[in-house]
Amino acid sequence: MAQLATPVVVEGRSMAILYGSETGNAEEIAIELEDMARRLHYQTKMDEMDSFKLSDLLKVSLVVFVISTTGQGDMPANTLNFWRNLRREKLNNSNCLGSVKFAILGLGDSGYRKFNWAARKLLVRLLQLGASEFFRAAEADERHNNGIDSIYLPWKEEFKAALLDKYPLPQGTEPIPDDQLLPPKYSVQVTPVMELFPADTSATKSALYSHIDNPASLSQRRFEHYERQDAKFPSWEAREDVSWELRTGKSVDTLDKNNVLKDHPSKYLLEKPDQRFEGIPPPTRLAVPQGVTAEVMDNSRVTPVDHWQDVRHISFDLHGDEQFIKRVVQMLGQSVLSIYPKNQPEDVHDLISLMDWASVADQPLEMAFRPTRLFPRLDGKPSTLRDILTHNLDITAIPKRNFVRELAFFTTNPDEVERLREFLLPGNEQEFYDYTSRPRRTILELLHDFPGVKVPVDRILDLFPIIRHRDFSVCNGGVSVNVAEYDSDGGVRDVYPMRIEILAALVEYKTIIRKPRQGLCSRYLKNLQPGTHLTVRISPSRGRNVLLPRPLGFERPLIAVATGTGIAPIRALLQERAEYEEGSGPGDSLLFFGCRNKRKDYHFAEEWQWFRGLTVYPCFSRDAPDPDPSPPSPLPPPTTWQPQPAKTELEEDVEFGIASDEEYDRGKKYVQNEIKHRAKEVAEMMKKGPIVVVCGSAGKMPVAVRRAFLNVLVREAVVKTREEGEMWLEQRVVYWEDTW
Numbered sequence: 001m002a003q004l005a006t007p008v009v010v011e012g013r014s015m016a017i018l019y020g021s022e023t024g025n026a027e028e029i030a031i032e033l034e035d036m037a038r039r040l041h042y043q044t045k046m047d048e049m050d051s052f053k054l055s056d057l058l059k060v061s062l063v064v065f066v067i068s069t070t071g072q073g074d075m076p077a078n079t080l081n082f083w084r085n086l087r088r089e090k091l092n093n094s095n096c097l098g099s100v101k102f103a104i105l106g107l108g109d110s111g112y113r114k115f116n117w118a119a120r121k122l123l124v125r126l127l128q129l130g131a132s133e134f135f136r137a138a139e140a141d142e143r144h145n146n147g148i149d150s151i152y153l154p155w156k157e158e159f160k161a162a163l164l165d166k167y168p169l170p171q172g173t174e175p176i177p178d179d180q181l182l183p184p185k186y187s188v189q190v191t192p193v194m195e196l197f198p199a200d201t202s203a204t205k206s207a208l209y210s211h212i213d214n215p216a217s218l219s220q221r222r223f224e225h226y227e228r229q230d231a232k233f234p235s236w237e238a239r240e241d242v243s244w245e246l247r248t249g250k251s252v253d254t255l256d257k258n259n260v261l262k263d264h265p266s267k268y269l270l271e272k273p274d275q276r277f278e279g280i281p282p283p284t285r286l287a288v289p290q291g292v293t294a295e296v297m298d299n300s301r302v303t304p305v306d307h308w309q310d311v312r313h314i315s316f317d318l319h320g321d322e323q324f325i326k327r328v329v330q331m332l333g334q335s336v337l338s339i340y341p342k343n344q345p346e347d348v349h350d351l352i353s354l355m356d357w358a359s360v361a362d363q364p365l366e367m368a369f370r371p372t373r374l375f376p377r378l379d380g381k382p383s384t385l386r387d388i389l390t391h392n393l394d395i396t397a398i399p400k401r402n403f404v405r406e407l408a409f410f411t412t413n414p415d416e417v418e419r420l421r422e423f424l425l426p427g428n429e430q431e432f433y434d435y436t437s438r439p440r441r442t443i444l445e446l447l448h449d450f451p452g453v454k455v456p457v458d459r460i461l462d463l464f465p466i467i468r469h470r471d472f473s474v475c476n477g478g479v480s481v482n483v484a485e486y487d488s489d490g491g492v493r494d495v496y497p498m499r500i501e502i503l504a505a506l507v508e509y510k511t512i513i514r515k516p517r518q519g520l521c522s523r524y525l526k527n528l529q530p531g532t533h534l535t536v537r538i539s540p541s542r543g544r545n546v547l548l549p550r551p552l553g554f555e556r557p558l559i560a561v562a563t564g565t566g567i568a569p570i571r572a573l574l575q576e577r578a579e580y581e582e583g584s585g586p587g588d589s590l591l592f593f594g595c596r597n598k599r600k601d602y603h604f605a606e607e608w609q610w611f612r613g614l615t616v617y618p619c620f621s622r623d624a625p626d627p628d629p630s631p632p633s634p635l636p637p638p639t640t641w642q643p644q645p646a647k648t649e650l651e652e653d654v655e656f657g658i659a660s661d662e663e664y665d666r667g668k669k670y671v672q673n674e675i676k677h678r679a680k681e682v683a684e685m686m687k688k689g690p691i692v693v694v695c696g697s698a699g700k701m702p703v704a705v706r707r708a709f710l711n712v713l714v715r716e717a718v719v720k721t722r723e724e725g726e727m728w729l730e731q732r733v734v735y736w737e738d739t740w
């Protein structure tokens with residue numbers, strides 16, 4: 001391993017690097033910036049914005065924010081507390097951040113209407129509170145040729161130069177070069193066996209399998225220690241010998257000395273050994289902040305097996321006290337369920353073998369200092385390396401630059417060092433992309449390609465990314481259907497189970513290296529068995545404020561547009577509205593639902609008839625034109641609309657690569673075309689100031705749908721121009737997009 005180069009502690013030279021990130025890009029950049037700052041001898045603190053108090057900003061000499069924009073110009077979820085504090089009214093005109101010097105790098109996508117809004121909002125507020133910008137802000141754009149790197153990489157170089165220029169290093173101190181290894185940021189240590197069992201100083205390896213003649217042997221006590229921790233994960237000796245047994249067909253109860261029984265630890269296992277490497281990760285739960293217990297009740301595939309996509313309808317019972325259930329009910333129809341996926345046992349085993357970690361894999365770890373996002377075990381027991389690799393670290397993520405850079409320090413093979421460093425040289429971005437992102441190569445696969453790499457255990461938290469939770473829109477709503485207040489004897493329960501459902505499209509694909517791939521969470525969900533208990537989190541979805549308080553919002557008509565699993569939040573909303581039918585009653589609803597085939601992915605088709613006042617226009621993009629053109633709704637087909645030549649700006653959907661009117665006429669139905677096709681009906685509803693909800697994949701669809709609405713408003717003379725139409729949508733309509 002390379003020699004350590006320790007940054008010098010320089011008085012007053014400190015930097016906080018705070019990130020707001022949904023999918024990890026901002027976090028990766030924050031990690032890189034921290035590395036750069038440490039090499040310039042800054043004392044650093046890098047974390048999610050939410051883990052930082054406002055007053056902490058005053059304690060460091062410089063603050064760098066790396067923040068992406070999500071939703072429709074929204075702040076990422078892990079910044080919301082920080083942002084709420086920053087916006088408190090009583091801070092107005094206080095100049096409370098007068099001593100703070102900051103820089104902002106925003107990440108966004110100029111395909112969205114509110115490009116980099118999170119960074120812009122943050123910048124404005126920090127300046128309002130008296131903070132000063134010590135380096136110019138930049139807005140990286142996913143749309144550029146090299147994605148966010150096109151702006152970020154040159155910005156980083158300029159930023160580094162500015163730091164050295166404005167805050168020079170003390171005389172005699174030089175920046176630490178990139179090819180020298182910095183000390184780890186986090187502290188991980190395998191608990192020494194002697195510390196676990198201090199009385200056992202005379203224990204020797206020969207005692208390992210001989211506790212019959214040495215009843216207090218180290219191995220016996222050590223095994224029992226692990227056994228108590230988690231019956232499913234015995235010590236490494238057990239694993240090694242189980243695989244030996246499977247290979248040789250010999251029994252574990254063999255004699256290793258005359259008349260001494262080799263009492264194998266696997267005798268104590270509660271399950272058959274060969275089950276332990278089947279695809280199901282152990283159900284060990286993590287102490288997720290605000291997490292709740294959910295029990296899987298059902299996990300059914302809703303698309304036929306011959307359909308390209310496996311879509312799951314999964315229901316859970318949440319367990320909590322009355323107060324908790326009431327809180328959840330308040331937001332149920334407009335909430336997201338966060339799931340924390342785990343790695344597969346065979347992948348973990350594979351990594352342990354590759355890294356030669358078998359001898360320590362099942363020993364408890366001491367983590368004096370760990371990343372905020374790395375949640376410990378819920379049962380309070382110390383995590384082992386195998387635990388961390390199973391539940392916390394994303395060993396099948398696509399390797400990022402930080403990972404590859406660090407890895408070069410942990411191989412003794414000079415060819416591997418050269419190859420790894422080559423990836424990161426300026427000009428080799430495409431090569432790196434072709435090796436990693438394009439084929440969606442995983443960290444585990446990369447490590448197989450570089451067999452000389454042996455990562456020391458104390459580096460794992462610095463090196464491997466942490467598993468991110470995945471959010472799923474809840475697809476059921478309403479109060480009465482969800483709360484079971486009585487147990488089977490009719491008595492009131494202390495704990496109220498509450499049913500919560502999601503619709504999850506599993507990500508499975510073939511890449512250019514022709515290996516079938518599965519997302520981490522998809523693989524986890526696919527194997528999730530009814531009866532499994534897991535820790536989840538439930539939180540309001542972003543559009544909630546617009547639609548609540550109930551039932552006010554529900555008195556307005558609804559125009560819902562969904563594609564694919566985007567139907568999930570809309571089903572929840574419709575169920576919520578149905579709750580109020582008896583009272584104030586919801587307005588009429590129109591649903592435009594886009595999918596491929598009527599018989600394959602028309603989710604919840606059989607349910608729509610039960611909603612009063614709902615008209616559904618399904619749009620099947622891959623079905624042949626219906627021989628019977630009558631729509632499945634009681635409304636008469638429109639008579640006034642005629643396809644127009646693509647003359648006006650409003651009709652240039654083709655520019656977006658989406659279906660044109662001609663394609664529509666050939667039977668390719670897309671939601672945006674159908675909206676235009678139903679212009680009269682949509683316009684009538686638009687005049688009533690409806691709630692418009694657009695859910696599904698981000699990108700072209702929401703843009704095309706908004707254009708279709710503008711098209712309708714102009715064609716049907718609700719407004720005169722597109723600009724007026726935009727104002728109509730802003731002011732007269734509640735327009736909510738939930739896309740991902």
Ligand SMILES: Cc1cc2nc3c(=O)[nH]c(=O)nc-3n(C[C@H](O)[C@H](O)[C@H](O)COP(=O)(O)O)c2cc1C
Binds near residue numbers: 020027108110698739
């Ligand atoms: C669902 C979704 C919504 C987004 N909304 C916006 C947006 O409103 N404005 C914008 O500039 N970028 C938007 N983006 C682009 C992200 O900001 C960009 O991909 C960024 O690199 C993500 O960084 P992160 O991984 O740190 O979250 C959106 C991306 C997604 C997936």
